[in-house]
Amino acid sequence: MADNTTQPPAAPTGIAAIIAKVMKLKPVRVFQHYSSSGGPLMASGLANQGLFATFAGLWVGFSIIGLVVAGNPELRESLVDTIANAVPGLIKSGGTDGAIDPDDLLSAGILNWTGAIALVGLFFTAVGFLASAREAVRRIFAIAPDSTNFILLKLKDLGLAVGFGVALIVSTVLSTVSTSALSWFLAVTGIGAESTVGTIGGRIVGLLVVLVIDTAVLAALYRVLAGIPIPFRRLVGGALIGGVGLGVLKLLGGLLLGGASNNPLIASFAIIAGLLIFLNLVCQVILVAAAWISVGMDDAGIAADPVAAAKAQAERERIAELERVAEKAREPHGLARLFRRKRRADDDGGDS
Structure with missing residues (x-):
């Protein structure tokens, strides 16, 4: 049987390796970010x-x-x-x-x-x-632009x-x-x-x-x-x-x-x-x-805007949770299990 295991990409050598190292230098990344x-x-x-x-x-x-x-x-x-x-x-x-x-x-x-x-x-x-x-x-x-009062x-x-x-x-x-x-x-x-x-x-x-x-x-x-x-x-x-x-x-x-x-x-x-x-x-x-x-x-x-970073992290976690639920639903009988779990949660909520 053929081995279908995905091999990691080979590390660059020669000039490509030199270019890769140069591109990782902080001054280079700073000018890239600036541009x-x-x-x-x-x-x-x-x-x-x-x-x-x-x-x-x-x-x-x-x-x-x-x-x-x-x-x-x-x-x-x-x-x-x-x-x-x-x-x-x-x-x-x-x-x-x-x-x-x-x-x-x-x-x-x-x-x-x-x-x-x-x-x-x-x-x-x-x-x-x-x-x-x-x-x-x-x-x-x-x-984002400063939202402070214009006069202030x-x-x-x-x-x-x-x-x-x-x-x-x-x-x-x-x-x-x-x-x-x-x-x-x-x-x-x-x-x-x-x-x-x-x-x-x-x-x-x-x-x-x-x-x-x-x-x-x-x-x-x-x-x-x-x-x-x-x-x-x-x-x-x-x-x-x-x-x-x-x-x-x-x-x-x-x-x-x-x-x-x-x-x-x-x-x-x-x-x-x-x-x-x-x-x-x-x-x-x-x-x-x-x-x-x-x-x-x-x-x-270190986040330059802690509030925006916290909102972005919460959004990423929400999307990850939705993707996890979607992955569960794609499994055999996964959708039925999700419905049963939701019905059980609703019943527990009604009893309380």
């Missing part, structure tokens, strides 16, 4: 919204800086440097070139009709950007927008304090702040401060803005990856804007094109980091 969730498309939409929010934010931000810290040139210069580092190649700062002279923005003023328009524009663009970012991150985690969501977005602005100021203060402390330490030790060691040390301290702020902002975006219950360790790990990615983009941002200006086809609007490319990459880094957290939670069996 299948519509990440590139969502990043493009966020970049478009971020472009308008950036221009309105620069106008309002520099106007406020000109009013509040006009008597403190050192703090004003630090704030300008922080903003210039956040969007490389856009603002002239120190010895670096930029497309926009900060003095023109500092003298614009916010107490006029142009400032009022910019303030209103900043409100709508910033809140709209955060709302879109929330839905994009939730889609990466395969979670907008108030939440507004509060976070203000919080991100405060984070920028805190970053500036920390950078200034840390740089001053490092300069004092180098002076005490006799090394000197202008030495090679002092210059490199100051640069490293500045990068670390920016990394901490970027990581904290991304963690707030994933946990608070999107409202996803992410375990702390995975939240910090994913946000740190995103923070490193943003740091690399900031270091290379000047090259992006410079490359756009060297293209004769887009030379007339090189600033907008370069900034749009930069913002698109920033949004992609944000969503890829979210995909990293999502894949890690799936691997660990």
